[in-house]
Amino acid sequence: MIISFRIFGKIMQILQKLNIEIQGLKLRWHNFIPTSRRKFFALLSLVTLFLSFGLNHLMSTYADQVQSHQVTDLFLDFLPLTDVNFIFFWIAFFWVIGLFFYHLWNPEQLSFLLWSYALFISVRALFITLTHVGPPTNLAVIPEELEVYAFQADMFFSGHVGGPFLFAMLTNNRIWKMVALFYTAITLVVVLLGHMHYSIDVFAALFISHSLSVSLKKMKPWFEMKVFKYHL
Numbered sequence: 001m002i003i004s005f006r007i008f009g010k011i012m013q014i015l016q017k018l019n020i021e022i023q024g025l026k027l028r029w030h031n032f033i034p035t036s037r038r039k040f041f042a043l044l045s046l047v048t049l050f051l052s053f054g055l056n057h058l059m060s061t062y063a064d065q066v067q068s069h070q071v072t073d074l075f076l077d078f079l080p081l082t083d084v085n086f087i088f089f090w091i092a093f094f095w096v097i098g099l100f101f102y103h104l105w106n107p108e109q110l111s112f113l114l115w116s117y118a119l120f121i122s123v124r125a126l127f128i129t130l131t132h133v134g135p136p137t138n139l140a141v142i143p144e145e146l147e148v149y150a151f152q153a154d155m156f157f158s159g160h161v162g163g164p165f166l167f168a169m170l171t172n173n174r175i176w177k178m179v180a181l182f183y184t185a186i187t188l189v190v191v192l193l194g195h196m197h198y199s200i201d202v203f204a205a206l207f208i209s210h211s212l213s214v215s216l217k218k219m220k221p222w223f224e225m226k227v228f229k230y231h232l
Contacts, residue, residue, distance in 0.1 A: 038111075045114035052121035059125040060151040063132055067153035070134040075192060075199035083139045084194035091190070095164065095183055102176060112223055113170065116216050120166050123212065124159055131156045138195040158197045161188050162205030169213030 103110050135152045142150040161184060168180035184206075191197050 042111045042114075045111040045118070048118040049114050049121075052118040052125070056121050056125040056128075056154075059128045060154040063128050063153040064151050066132045067134045068132055070136050071198070073136065073198045073200075076136055076195050079192055079195070081137065081139065081195050082193040084190045084196075085139065085141050088140075088187075088190050088194060088196070091183065091186060092160065098179070099167075102171075102173075106173070109171075112216075112220060113167070115223070116166065116170055116212075117163070119216070120163060120209065120212055121159070123208070124157060124162070127156050127208075128154045133198070136195045136198060140194060140196055155197060156201050157205040157208055158191060158201045159205070160191060161197075161202050162209040165206055166209040166213055169210060170216060 103113070132153055133155055135155060164180045164187065165184045168177050168184065171177050171180065188202055191202055192199065
């Protein structure tokens with residue numbers, strides 16, 4: 001009986017903490033979108049992100065049409081070709097889910113990070129048009145539902161490695177920064193083992209993402225003060 005009361009008490013404490021978090025989340029969203037101005041720029045950031053996806057699709061389609069043969073790679077020549085489809089899919093799935101909840105819990109960073117993702121995708125799309133090397137031999141299996149979004153010659157640079165690293169450079173949350181860096185490291189290893197990218201695509205993604213983060217951090221005060229009229 002005593003144990004039952006203790007368990008019940010623990011459950012009630014968890015529910016109370018959860019309720020406090022939900023109320024705090026409602027308050028953060030209420031404070032984030034009190035004016036039509038902030039709603040407009042939040043929507044504008046989202047539209048810009050979708051436009052960047054369209055640009056990436058266009059440039060990747062072009063790269064596929066003009067791609068040449070695959071080339072040799074120092075790292076891939078020594079790394080055994082490994083079937084990493086299961087790991088690759090699930091770590092990407094959980095990363096997307098994690099990002100969703102991060103933005104849900106941190107609405108004040110939503111617009112700036114959406115704009116940052118859009119810039120990252122657009123820069124990558126432009127790089128894709130410059131190099132038309134065919135993909136290395138790999139065992140990647142693309143689900144039929146995602147084939148329309150899958151390309152072969154969009155090699156340089158790796159978005160799966162560069163994207164999370166850019167997020168790690170921009171977020172102020174220490175825990176999420178460590179999670180993003182850990183995910184970046186795991187993805188880097190998985191992508192190389194699966195021969196999904198050339199090594200230059202993977203390592204260059206880190207340098208390009210870091211360079212973008214430096215520029216974006218310089219833009220952030222202007223973005224916050226001039227556009228949203230308040231400091232995060």
